[in-house]
Amino acid sequence: xxxxxxxxxxxxxxxxxxxxxxxxxxxxxxxxxxxxxxxxxxxxxxxxxxxxxxxxxxxxxxxxxxxxxxxxxxxxxxxxxxxxxxxxxxxxxxxxxxxxxxxxxxxxxxxxxxxxxxxxxxxxxxxxxxxxxxxxxxxxxxxxxxxxxxxxxxxxxxxxxxxxxxxxxxxxxxxxxxxx
Numbered sequence: 001x002x003x004x005x006x007x008x009x010x011x012x013x014x015x016x017x018x019x020x021x022x023x024x025x026x027x028x029x030x031x032x033x034x035x036x037x038x039x040x041x042x043x044x045x046x047x048x049x050x051x052x053x054x055x056x057x058x059x060x061x062x063x064x065x066x067x068x069x070x071x072x073x074x075x076x077x078x079x080x081x082x083x084x085x086x087x088x089x090x091x092x093x094x095x096x097x098x099x100x101x102x103x104x105x106x107x108x109x110x111x112x113x114x115x116x117x118x119x120x121x122x123x124x125x126x127x128x129x130x131x132x133x134x135x136x137x138x139x140x141x142x143x144x145x146x147x148x149x150x151x152x153x154x155x156x157x158x159x160x161x162x163x164x165x166x167x168x169x170x171x172x173x174x175x176x177x178x179x180x
Contacts, residue, residue: 042086047071055080058098062086062123067094074099076116080135085123091147096121096133122157142172 011017035053042063051071053059058075065088067073072095075082080098084090098119102112117136121127125139128147139145139155146162146169155161160170 041065048092058082060084062088066090068092068129072096076135077114078116079118080116081118082121083118084121085125085141087124088121089126091127091129091131093130094127094133095131098135100135144172 035056038056039053039059039061041061042065044064045061045066047061047067048069048071050069051067051073053073055075055077056073058079058081059073060081060083061067062083062085064086065084067090069092071090071093073082074095074097076099082096082098096119099114099116101109101114103109104112115135119133119135120138121133122139122141122143124142125144127133127145128149130148131145131151132149133139133145133151137151137154139151140157140159142158143155144160145151145155145166146160148164149162149166150164151161152165155166156168158172159168160172161167162169
């Protein structure tokens, strides 16, 4: 019997393998399966099976929206909500959090109170891969957020934003949505 075969057989009978599998199953249930039941979602909403939700009773997903793989939507523990409009597109690895820690320099971040603020995302918005949207942000209808952007302040309707922190780079269709 080769060394690879012996190693495979040992891993099959090792109880730690099954303990680890149970931990993974528990995490999937805790961060996805149980949370999905609490979501307020419109028709034709789709999301990957590995999207992570927290406090999903304060998350609303508009009709026809799609949330890409490995994305994270974390509403606040007590008040912070996340509201996505209709037909939003979130690429993979998008993080939206309605709760931030303070940044006072005189104490460790984890010892500071969290600040919860609602996140409002309009309809027909596209968030590129690896985008981060922080608490208190409103993103207007038709906006596009470039991959890797960190959105720390409001985005105007029809704005194309990018960077860290995100800033307006251009306008969708040459002008803000709804302008003459």
